[in-house]
Amino acid sequence: xxxxxxxxxxxxxxxxxxxxxxxxxxxxxxxxxxxxxxxxxxxxxxxxxxxxxxxxxxxxxxxxxxxxxxxxxxxxxxxxxxxxxxxxxxxxxx
Amino acid sequence: xxxxxxxxxxxxxxxxxxxxxxxxxxxxxxxxxxxxxxxxxxxxxxxxxxxxxxxxxxxxxxxxxxxxxxxxxxxxxxxxxxxxxxxxxxxxxxxxxxxxxxxxxxxxxxxxxxxxxxxxxxxxxxxxxxxxxxxxxxxxxxxxxxxxxxxxxxxxxxxxxxxxxxxxxxxxxxxxxxxxxxxxxxxxxxxxxxxxxxxxxxxxxxxxxxxxxxxxxxxxxxxxxxxxxxxxxxxxxxxxxxxxxxxxxxxxxxxxxxxxxxxxxxxxxxxxxxxxxxxxxxxxxxxxxxxxxxxxxxxxxxxxxxxxxxxxxxxxxxxxxxxxxxxxxx
Numbered sequence: 023x024x025x026x027x028x029x030x031x032x033x034x035x036x037x038x039x040x041x042x043x044x045x046x047x048x049x050x051x052x053x054x055x056x057x058x059x060x061x062x063x064x065x066x067x068x069x070x071x072x073x074x075x076x077x078x079x080x081x082x083x084x085x086x087x088x089x090x091x092x093x094x095x096x097x098x099x100x101x102x103x104x105x106x107x108x109x110x111x112x113x114x115x116x
Numbered sequence: 117x118x119x120x121x122x123x124x125x126x127x128x129x130x131x132x133x134x135x136x137x138x139x140x141x142x143x144x145x146x147x148x149x150x151x152x153x154x155x156x157x158x159x160x161x162x163x164x165x166x167x168x169x170x171x172x173x174x175x176x177x178x179x180x181x182x183x184x185x186x187x188x189x190x191x192x193x194x195x196x197x198x199x200x201x202x203x204x205x206x207x208x209x210x211x212x213x214x215x216x217x218x219x220x221x222x223x224x225x226x227x228x229x230x231x232x233x234x235x236x237x238x239x240x241x242x243x244x245x246x247x248x249x250x251x252x253x254x255x256x257x258x259x260x261x262x263x264x265x266x267x268x269x270x271x272x273x274x275x276x277x278x279x280x281x282x283x284x285x286x287x288x289x290x291x292x293x294x295x296x297x298x299x300x301x302x303x304x305x306x307x308x309x310x311x312x313x314x315x316x317x318x319x320x321x322x323x324x325x326x327x328x329x330x331x332x333x334x335x336x337x338x339x340x341x342x343x344x345x346x347x348x349x350x351x352x353x354x355x356x357x358x359x360x361x362x363x364x365x366x367x368x369x370x371x372x373x374x375x376x377x378x379x380x381x382x383x384x385x386x387x388x389x390x391x392x393x394x395x396x397x398x399x400x401x402x403x404x405x406x407x408x409x410x411x412x413x414x415x416x417x418x419x420x421x422x423x424x425x426x427x428x429x430x431x432x433x434x435x436x437x438x439x440x441x442x443x444x445x446x
Contacts, residue, residue: 026227027434046284047218049227051437063214066207067291086157 029078030056032063034070042074050075148349153279156222164348167341168278169223171350176216177234177241183209184415185249186258194252201298202255208295212288219280235420243401244327246409253306253313253320259299261321261328261366267292268362269332277349300369307373314374321370322378329393330401332359338398363391 027049033042045064050056056075065073084092100106109116140159147154154160183206190206193199217227233239244262249255270292273285306317333339333355345351363382370377381394404412 027430029221046215046287047221048214051433052440055433062207063211066204066211083157086155087159 027051030060030075031078031081032056032060033074033076034060034064035072035074036070038071042072045069047078048075053077145347148277148347151275151349152277153282154277155279163344164350165223167345167348167350168281169220169225172216172220172223172278172281172284173225173230173233174240174242176213176220176230177239178245179209179213179216180234181241181245181415181419183213184418185245185247185411186255188249189252189255192252193255198302205259205295205298208291212284212291215284215287216281219278219284222280223278231423235416235423237407237416240405242331243404243409244331245415246404246407246412247323247327248411250323251316251320253302253316254324256299256302256306256317257320257324259295259297260303260369261299261324262331263292263295263299264366265328265331265362267296268358272352272358275349275352303373303375307375317373318375321375325378326396326400327404329359329362329396330404332356332362334398334401360390363393367391 028051029047030050030053031047032045034045035042048056048059048063050059053075057073060073060075064070096102141161144154144158144160144164154164186202186206186209190199190202193202217230220230221227230239234241249258267289270285270289274282274289276282276285303317303321306313308314336342336354336356339355342351342354367377367382367384379394381392383392384390385392403409
């Protein structure tokens with residue numbers, strides 16, 4: 023059994039108007055310290071205006087080995103894209 | 117900072133391919149050959165995982181140990197500006213170590229295991245950090261040469277096949293450029309200073325030049341690990357190729373400083389379009405890899421002490437969290 027502090031995934035909002043993006047992880051005993059560690063490790067050069075941390079073990083992920091069947095329905099439905107439809111050039115603003 | 121991949125115990129032993137399912141291996145190799153990135157939960161051969169854990173953790177250890185020779189000068193930096201800059205650089209090295217430890221942890225090793233491997237002397241780190249920093253000019257030479265060599269090694273690793281490692285390298289490379297420039301600036305000031313200052317700069321260059329060339333690892337002919345690492349895109353350039361490139365770009369930088377590189381065989385070869393240079397003392401390199409570097413014992417002693425002396429902070433933080441949880445539960 024590891025005596026490491028739990029692992030937290032770190033997300034940064036680089037500036038207002040953008041969503042948080044995953045940048046890496048830190049170890050910390052609790053969320054508050056995880057935010058502090060994330061500040062020191064991932065924002066030494068104004069990389070962000072907001073931080074999220076979430077304990078890594080709380081993340082539920084899809085299985086990469088099952089990526090084929092999982093995303094196949096999106097792949098075969100090309101009619102969901104605007105380029106699927108032929109509209110004559112004469113028709114504008116569409 | 118950077119370490120080339122140093123195996124343990126025998127740095128030249130190739131990692132054997134295990135009996136992984138050959139279809140999976142073929143699919144994996146096709147993805148890598150197509151320059152796709154491999155991510156933590158993807159299937160990968162055990163030997164790929166093992167090689168990466170070794171290489172990334174050695175790289176992380178190098179960043180962490182790399183704080184020591186420079187930290188040694190924090191209280192003695194010659195001005196407040198230099199002190200602030202050096203502090204920022206040392207803090208970056210700590211950060212780089214942490215990015216890399218996290219990348220290694222995605223492969224299934226734990227931080228604790230890696231820390232213990234370093235502190236017990238089982239794990240390797242870059243040979244360069246087992247040389248002493250005797251004068252302030254050494255801080256200049258380290259930034260210029262050691263970080264310069266590190267950048268040259270790390271830039272191709274931004275496209276290494278393992279996603280978390282490549283992403284860590286992108287961050288590291290972005291931050292490392294300032295390290296090299298602040299070092300070169302120290303050298304410029306000293307080289308244009310009093311004759312004593314210039315002599316200090318030359319002395320530092322004399323001592324750091326050859327160890328810097330060693331940072332690219334053993335000659336290609338003695339690096340049999342490379343073939344597999346190339347195929348798996350863990351390694352993207354040859355040791356000798358990068359070493360040559362480093363020599364070629366550093367020569368004019370030394371000329372600009374008015375300093376002399378300590379190599380009588382160093383000569384520009386017009387017909388080859390590159391410099392010829394003298395043979396690195398590989399016996400010295402392997403001795404330092406074996407842990408016989410001038411400051412190897414001191415570095416590990418300092419590292420262990422820092423870890424042990426920080427134990428009460430880690431314990432207090434844990435106790436605080438335990439108490440908070442108990443209160444919540446009550």
